[in-house]
Amino acid sequence: MPKKVKRLFEQFQPEHYELSIEPDVESMTFSGSVTIRGRKVGPPSQRITLHQKDIRVSDVKVIKHDKNGDKKVAVGRVNTQKSFDELRIHAGETLYPGTYTINLTFSGKITKSLRGVYPCFYKHKGKEKIIVATQLESHHAREVFPCIDEPEAKSSFDVIYTGPKDQTVLSNMPAKSTKTNGNKVTTAFETTPIMSVYLLAFVAGELHAVETKSKAGVAVRSWGTVAQSKSHLEYATKEASDILDFFADYFETPYPLPKLDQVALPDFDAAAMENWGVVTYRESVLLTDPKNRSISNEQFATQVIAHELSHQWFGNLVTMKWWNELWLNESFAGLMEHVAPAALHPDWQQWEQWAIQDIALITSRDTYKDIQSISVDVDDPELIETLFDPAIVYAKGARLLKMLREYIGEEAFVKGLKSYFSKNAYGNASRHDLWAALGKSSGKDIESLMTPWLTQAGMPVVHATQNGGKLSLTQERFMLDEPADDTLWPIPLLANKNLEPGVLDTTNVELDLALKDFVTLNNFASGQYITHYVEPAHIDYISQQLKESKLPTEARINVLNDMYMLARHGDASLVDSLDTVKELAHEPRDSVWGIIARAIGAASQLTEGDKTSEDQIKKLKLTLAKDWHKKLGWDDQTSDDPNTIQLRHTMVALMISGEDPVTIKEALLRYKNTKTLQDINAEIRATILVAVVKDGDKKEISKLLETYSLVGADIQQDITSALSATKDPEIAQHILSTALGPEGFVRSQDVMRWVALFLRNHHTRKVMWDYMVKEWDWLYEVLDASKGFGYLPVYCASVVSTKEWKKKYIDFFEPRKSIKAMQRNITIGLADIDARIAWRTRDEVAIKKWLENFTKGG
Ligand SMILES: [Zn+2]
Structure with a gap:
């Protein structure tokens, strides 16, 4: 208790x-x-x-x-x-x-x-x-x-x-x-x-800094240890200065302190911490190499800085009364970390970045019986840290605020925020204060709209049945481990055309449409619900829209995610997703490829252990990637926009993952012709190193292990990705015993990533698992300090699709339910495993058959 x-x-x-x-x-x-x-x-x-x-x-x-x-x-x-x-x-x-x-x-x-x-x-x-x-x-x-x-x-x-x-x-x-x-x-x-x-x-x-002054006159300094080059702090300083000005304008409330310091710390648990006026970060977030950094590196730095700087208002100036309203801090920062980059870097198409980062994360977690609601009563200090659930309090909360922003419009949203700040500055507020402010600015009853979303756990599915001008909508709770229950949400439909009513707040509604053409629900993916189109013609229409890239990019990501979730739930088959995905070789936006990869990943997971399927999936990857790869090649051009650059390297990664010999050869050659890891194009460095680890000379692996401690955090991450791709369990054994443990070189903040990556690769899974069992005392001591520690069971569960591994999971985690930080996640992990085994039972034969047909046809 x-x-x-x-x-x-x-x-x-x-x-x-x-x-x-x-x-x-x-x-x-x-x-x-x-x-x-x-x-x-x-x-x-x-x-x-x-x-x-x-x-x-x-x-x-x-x-x-x-x-x-x-x-x-x-x-x-x-x-x-x-x-x-x-x-x-x-x-x-x-x-x-x-x-x-x-x-x-x-x-x-x-x-x-x-x-x-x-x-x-x-x-x-x-x-x-x-x-x-x-x-x-x-x-x-x-x-x-x-x-x-x-x-x-x-x-x-x-x-x-x-x-x-x-x-x-x-x-x-x-x-x-x-x-x-x-x-x-x-x-x-x-x-x-x-x-x-x-x-x-x-x-x-011993720190040194790069400094500037924001337009509003705030002194902004970014600090790193003297071991780091000052030039690696320049990007973060410029971004912080711009973002500070942006938020002061956007919230119409000046930054409250005379200065802002940002510090890159070598040892740091989270990504960053919004201490008022002195924000601390991981080195991997704040430091970026001006000569060679990837776009995603820049995007991540900007996003985290925007998140922390928005807290200077949300959280620091106006603070929640108690931790049950943690979401007031984090959901807002989770939204603002996209609002600022969307305005300051239009060429990133930030809302696509949001969609690919958050939607899969939210829906994979908010669909279990035991998940917490956003607003939770907690008194026990040992449980406070379990509130910091990235998928719920951060991502889901941010999506709900995005939904609200779209529902009431940007103008009313900002006006409400401004009055919330001026009323509650230097004080504490609760959600009722926020709803009151936004209610007043929008003239709508925001409290009634939002309360069920915050206090009820889980999320709904909307079944949409359209026959000509008749549209029937039904909602129920979507759960992977329980039959639906009758929880109701007021769901803003946010469709591609005006629907009356615009909010589905009953179990079922029948609408008469003015026109007979098909409706697309959740047009910008802001709505926290899964859409299930029921009629085959409607499904065909949506697939066609996907193939022709006619839906907004966020919607394409969301529709593919919905298809995936419906397959996982048993309303559809993964084969339906694969049928759609195989037509998407010409998808122009790199972010959408992230969700395409998820469907392919599921096909791998549900047929894991079958060599024929594994080879067929490689062929699928090559078929999908080859045209873009041929067109874009390897080398970035100065005229390329960020999407082109990222798409190019996604295609190279797919070709290598599909084991195309020509691409692998080129990767190894590029590695050989570069003097240091710093010189390999940061966009593609991890992929090239994967090829080296999988197909290069074995002594290069030893070199990577030796180099790890001597390079920056960005390159360390690339090395980790590469090492975890080995197909040789003996090599994996050697890597883990060198890298981890009290004598190893991996910092405690990075251990969880190592564990997760080595578990994900089925060639190294058993080695990692055995290591975890054997070295638990060390692992527990290292991870216990981390906010993310409680998620270990979730990472472990996410790779399990067989009964044999389920048993290992239970044997290991059941006795550890006494660890409060892990309790809930041990249960959710088990539900995840059961759902995946059931999915495999339903779909494995069909997927194998699909792969066989695809390979024959292709
Ligand atoms: Zn935060």
């Missing part, structure tokens, strides 16, 4: 903190003092309770302020309550509501947990170096200093940091003074605005 934790804000409300802190990396400890001024509220008691975890507290003093002046309060016992992370200060007298100041000193350990105060390691000129950094979201401030560690407990902060000389020290606000004492420097920062404690941060180490 989750424990019911009391909100400490209900008894003590901080107004201002003065925090002095001094980390010592020699002894891996930190010490400091904190003075908290705040109001005791609620009934009189003899105790004030703060949060703390794993820190030592001493010298506790309490002063009461009232109209008669300041009075020292006698402090009796001070004890910690471990299971609630509490520090209880007992007074020798009754404490009445009023203003108090608590002063205490504390000390703690710096651990490699990637949260609280933690060290980042890197090498420079042969020497080991350390950066001290913080990660306080969601509830890790209590691991650094005693505080009220709840988002609603907003206050101002004075941070005073003491560390060695010759280091850069950053915090939320600019430094106001420094004082040198021997070989130590104490830096005092300006007072922050009123903010939540989880947004507090400091970073100290």
